[in-house]
Amino acid sequence: MPTAYFGRADEPGSTFEPSDDLLVVRAAAGPAVPRQRGSVPLPLRDLLAGAVLVQAHPEVGVEVYRLPPGQSIAERIPALDAAPEIRFAGRVLADPATGEPVLYTENLFVKFTDDADPAHCRAVLADAGLSIREQVGYAANAYFTAAPERTGQRVFTIAAELLARPDVEYSHPELIRRRARKTIAPQQWHLRATTVGGTPVNAHANVEAAHAVTRGAGSTVAVIDDGIDIDHPEFAGRVVAPRDVTAGTDDPRPKDQNGTGPDNGDNHGTACAGVAVAAGSAGASGVAPEATLLPIRLASGLGSQAEARAFQWAADHGADVISCSWGPADGAWYRPADPAHQRVVPIPASTRLALEYAATSGRGGKGCVIVFAAGNGNEPADNDGYAAHPAVLAAAACNDTGTRSVYSDTGAAVAVAFPSNDFEHAPFHHPAPLTPGIWTVDRRGRNGYNPGNPALGDAAGDYTAEFGGTSSAAPGVAGTAALVLAANPGLTRAQVRDILQRTADRIDEANGNYDATGHSPWYGHGRVNARAAVDAARG
8 A cells, every 4th residue: 555754764654545435537637527518518427427526626737536435446447547527537535543634736845955066956856757847945955856757656656765765854645634723613702801791701712811911013924724804894904915826826716606616615714814913903803913913825625735835834934823723634622433533544644744944943043933724523632644744833812701612623733722612512510601602804705615695794894793612722822822932023933832832721610631741632721811911922
């Protein structure tokens, strides 16, 4: 079975197996596999009859289908491969623990040792039959390369052969998984004590008190996510260095037309950016309402080279804080026996090196503060190679009563918690929350989580009342980090982390299982206290 080594040669690899019922097709042109031209159906419609679309990567025109029981992949592939609308059709690799599709692109990431001669590196790559697509700027002697078309699974062999060389540090194929948003999208109580629907709520992160000292002016928060509605009044005049790393343009706006595509379309990034930096000028304040927004649209799959470009862009264009509300797909939080809870997803070297570049070289060497959503699977965050990276602050979710949100991931990787939504779940004896979730910015008008229903936010559809998950917690922590750096720009990344952790409030003492170091597997070092953190930063 094919094995990819995302680390060095002496580190364990990740093995995948061919799926018996999944096939991948890539369009010859365009973002989707065309089954119809105008009003005229194509023969391709019949070739895909009965197959269910389970995953789509429109940025590269790739779709994954599941065949009905009893149908043969081998019989379908030749006819699909011969169709003029199809560039490639083939079998799909899968994670053996969960059956989740894992796609290979015939691209490879290769990093030679720092002291290797660049001319020698290029010669080695040419001898391996690889063409250089990009020499990346976040690591020395590192290249994003392409194998000849239809190399197929031999990319795993090529990568392994290169990794066996003493002058190669990392070598792995570009593998794409579904990138899950860390939200459970079903009034600003998370910022201050207030009353919602007639019920007093006092489980906030002490943000309003911090605003008496700073509102984040001078700090820049990069939000890496799907499309961001940068024309929303809550972001007016505070957008810098916008980028779409998937499309390769400077337009990070949502690219879907109606906000109703997979996972609700390109809605997620706007809500996340709102939690972090919304101005509060019309209807929703972010944690750092005077901070600058650096919006980066990333619509590519998990593990793509675009992921790495996003971190480099953020670091190279002045980000102080980077907020990421995405990562590997979660298991079902309400199903304890879901085998996906035990899935381990490593971070590829290509992304890891770019993340570490931002963490060490960003902010003139003081390092960007990088926040990831811990996850919504009610499972170990330590299995998530992104959230568990040592340079990352993993944000868990706590609810409107100051206890754990039922879905929030746990473990040693959790650094802090931030208020978010919750759900009632009788099998876990978990009570109903007091509020519908986090009130934040939505895409304007009908395109977004709220199409204009006052029960879901506001009547204009510019705000949503039901955002949540650790997706909301992560930009909350990122906004707090921006307040800390606005109070003291000279702090290093590690100092910001220390301040956020040691000033956090230990909530739910009876059930939090805090250890001798003050760490809880549920809340990390506790719920963020923005005012205490700002005061500590000022000394």
